[in-house]
Amino acid sequence: MKVPVDMAPEAGFDMSPMIDMVFLLLIFFMIASRFSVAQNIELEIPTAEKAIVPQERHERFVVNVLKEGGICIYGRPEPVTLDELRGAFKHEKEMAPDTKVYIRADQDTDFLHVRKVMSIMAEEGLDDSIFGAFIPN
Amino acid sequence: MQTATIPVEDPDLDVSSLIDMVFLLLVYFMATCSLVKSEGDLGIKLPGMVQQAVSVDMPDEQMIEVRADNRVFLNGAQYGDPNEHELPDLVALLVRYKLSSQAANNKALITVAAEDRARHQRVIDVLNACAEAGIENVTFSGAAPE
Numbered sequence: 001m002k003v004p005v006d007m008a009p010e011a012g013f014d015m016s017p018m019i020d021m022v023f024l025l026l027i028f029f030m031i032a033s034r035f036s037v038a039q040n041i042e043l044e045i046p047t048a049e050k051a052i053v054p055q056e057r058h059e060r061f062v063v064n065v066l067k068e069g070g071i072c073i074y075g076r077p078e079p080v081t082l083d084e085l086r087g088a089f090k091h092e093k094e095m096a097p098d099t100k101v102y103i104r105a106d107q108d109t110d111f112l113h114v115r116k117v118m119s120i121m122a123e124e125g126l127d128d129s130i131f132g133a134f135i136p137n
Numbered sequence: 138m139q140t141a142t143i144p145v146e147d148p149d150l151d152v153s154s155l156i157d158m159v160f161l162l163l164v165y166f167m168a169t170c171s172l173v174k175s176e177g178d179l180g181i182k183l184p185g186m187v188q189q190a191v192s193v194d195m196p197d198e199q200m201i202e203v204r205a206d207n208r209v210f211l212n213g214a215q216y217g218d219p220n221e222h223e224l225p226d227l228v229a230l231l232v233r234y235k236l237s238s239q240a241a242n243n244k245a246l247i248t249v250a251a252e253d254r255a256r257h258q259r260v261i262d263v264l265n266a267c268a269e270a271g272i273e274n275v276t277f278s279g280a281a282p283e
Contacts, residue, residue: 015156019152019159022156022159023159025163026163026166029163029166029167030166032170045176046257046258046261046262047258047261048261048265050179050265050268050269051176051177051178051179051265052178053177053178107258107261108256109257110257111203111251111252111253111255111256114257114260115251115253131179132177133176133178133265134176134177135177
């Protein structure tokens with residue numbers, strides 16, 4: 001007599017959760033890398049424990065001060081002259097009178113270069129400035 | 138009469154090449170991506186123009202000098218270690234200064250006089266000490282001290 005034997009199903013490996021995870025990670029890293037491209041010029045800005053990460057960053061005019069003293073404004077990778085900076089401040093003051101100047105200066109730059117930026121700010125009537133700083137871990 | 142039929146296999150999608158591609162992309166983005174470090178703010182307000190007719194409360198002002206060799210001075214006394222970011226003794230003094238200004242109904246004002254060759258990080262250390270002491274009115278001197 002033949003005895004019916006249950007055929008054991010083939011042992012399968014369900015890959016779908018892993019593929020979901022991999023896709024999620026892929027999307028995360030794609031978006032994160034896009035953000036890093038949109039950042040300002042890469043600088044070693046100073047660290048300050050009491051710096052506050054703002055909720056909103058609107059109405060800011062970003063000025064980068066490089067280690068050697070070059071001054072770059074947001075949207076222009078090449079350094080600008082002091083007269084060009086003055087013109088940019090003047091234009092910004094006309095377009096948005098309440099604008100804040102966000103100074104991103106390299107931690108090793110001489111303060112002389114930062115003071116030049118602040119002097120031109122004061123001359124153009126921009127009195128609200130913010131220093132960029134990393135919060136130490 | 139029985140006719141022989143060719144058994145039709147279930148159509149199956151081979152996803153192994155897709156997974157290979159996705160893994161490659163994942164590794165690429167992980168390797169090239171530098172995660173964004175969020176930047177914080179240390180804000181100051183430069184003294185603006187005041188009309189002559191407006192009466193001005195004279196603030197109680199103190200000047201902090203920042204030297205090119207990272208030394209920090211207030212009223213001739215040195216504060217902090219030039220090799221350390223923290224300035225705990227300066228913070229303690231600034232807290233006392235702020236309290237005494239409040240008691241005298243004055244505005245505590247700090248002027249930072251940094252030498253031309255002073256490091257920007259050291260100036261930020263001083264601003265950080267002011268923020269820690271709760272002093273919001275910080276300004277910079279126009280010329281470097283001799």
